Amino acid sequence: MGARIRALRKERGYSQESLGEKGGFHFSYIGQIERGEKNVSLVNLAKIAESLDVNLIQLFAYVEEEFEVTENDVQIYEVVQLLRNSSSEDIRVAKNVIKGLLM
Missing domain, CATH: 1.20.5 (Single alpha-helices involved in coiled-coils or other helix-helix interfaces)
Incomplete structure (x- = not known):
C-alpha cells in the first residue's frame, strides 16, 4: 500500500509534506506509511485517496498494473x-x- 501511495504521490508531483497538508496529516506519517512502518486505517486511506484525487479502487490497484476507471x-x-x-x-x-x- 505504501508503494502505491508513493507512486501516486510522485505522479502528481506532490511532496510528502504537500500530500500531508492536503489530507490533514503530518508529513512524517505519510513517510511512515510509504515505508510500511505504519498501519493505516480505512478512514485515513480514504482521506489519502481523496488528497491524491483517486478513488479507493485506484489506491488498491497494483503499482505495475495499468488501472483505468471508466x-x-x-x-x-x-x-x-x-x-x-x-x-x-x-x-x-x-x-x-x-x-x-x-x-
Whole structure:
C-alpha cells in the first residue's frame, strides 16, 4: 500500500509534506506509511485517496498494473454517493426507476 501511495504521490508531483497538508496529516506519517512502518486505517486511506484525487479502487490497484476507471465507473460512483444521503423510500423509488430503465 505504501508503494502505491508513493507512486501516486510522485505522479502528481506532490511532496510528502504537500500530500500531508492536503489530507490533514503530518508529513512524517505519510513517510511512515510509504515505508510500511505504519498501519493505516480505512478512514485515513480514504482521506489519502481523496488528497491524491483517486478513488479507493485506484489506491488498491497494483503499482505495475495499468488501472483505468471508466466513465461508467465514475457515473456509478456518483449515483451511489447520491443514494447514500437519501431516505429508504427514495432509495426504493430510485431502484424501481433503474429497474424500469434497464428491463
